[in-house]
Amino acid sequence: MHNEPGSFARRIATTCLRDIDAIAWRYVREVRELSGYLDSVIDDDELFRAAKASLEMLFGLIAGADLDAQLTAHSDALGRRRARQGIPLDSLLRAVRMDFRFLWNAMRTYVDEAEMPAFSDEVVTIWDAVEVHTISVHAGYMAELADMDRELELARAFLLRRLLEETAHDPRLYAQAAETLDLDPDGEFLVAVGSSQYAGEFRAAIRSAFPTATIDRLGGVEFTIIEASSLGEEMAAALRATPTGLSPIAAGVEELGAMWRAARELAALVQRPDEAATLDRHWDRLAADRLDRVIRAYARQALAPLATVPDRERALQIEAVQQYLESGSITRTSEALYCHRNTILNRLNRFSEATGLDPTVPYDAGTIRLVLAVSDGSVASGSAG
Structure with missing residues (x-):
């Protein structure tokens, strides 16, 4: 049928x-x-x-x-x-x-x-x-x-760019970014920007110590945002041993932009694959870069009197000053340079008499760090420019 x-x-x-x-x-x-x-x-x-x-x-x-x-x-x-x-x-x-x-x-x-x-x-x-x-x-x-995933990535990238590069205060942007990026608007965060010189080491270290962290890319650099509250001593130590520019703690999403910019500048100062560049150790270079011509002009002025000092003596004085600024101790400086403490004191005194800047005075010590940060070794020729 x-x-x-x-x-x-x-x-x-x-x-x-x-x-x-x-x-x-x-x-x-x-x-x-x-x-x-x-x-x-x-x-x-x-x-x-x-x-x-x-x-x-x-x-x-x-x-x-x-x-x-x-x-x-x-x-x-x-x-x-x-x-x-x-x-x-x-x-x-x-x-x-x-x-x-x-x-x-x-x-x-x-x-x-x-x-x-x-x-x-x-x-x-x-x-x-x-x-x-x-x-x-x-x-x-x-x-x-x-x-949808691609759209989310595009939205994330767009908001990250606006959040981190925007300098105007925009509460609506902060709220939208916090929601999209899954961040507590009032949380505390660290921004770690990878050193371009040690990019592979940066990625490996972050993935090892912070397996759930997202590594983003913006402005040609890789970075990650880490919640400060999640950092224990061991993880904090791991972060300090990573080739990254490490920002101070941002208090809320609205400070992330400033912290990202600071961490990006610090990342350029990383010198080793196992050590982060932080503000406490590199503020002088950061400040010098921002002051640029102003601090360079001042450095030429402050170090000009050393131009009459013989090259070797000038180099020894600056070496003693730099080592002293690292430790703040005459004893530790003399031990590091294998000199008698009186020799160190004499070199510091001669530097102070010539420049008017005393390394043992905290107020002057900060200025000396800035001056030496822009000298780049050219002091030996009598010019800080």
């Missing part, structure tokens, strides 16, 4: 199309029993419209219509929409995989008991139609997730 393959299923599918509204509403009721399909996310009307469109194409395909391309496009769009709506993938796939059982049961209601063997022979026809739908829904969902 049914010589053409699939002819029985085609006839039943055509019958189902006449009752498509009732069948679609029945589908909605069954989907509502699945977890993940909340009324607040997708209402019944939307579920009905999606179910009716899907079922019309599935029944049409089984009935012999050339709907493969339409079904694929519809199913792909459905998967993408459910991804945007936040429906969990497992819930979506349970609903889609339910289609075969639902189609089978829906079509069975139009089959007499005597016709069941013939109907059962055409299970593959129904399965093939559902398989096209399932694969396309899944593919659309995954493609949309990838698009």
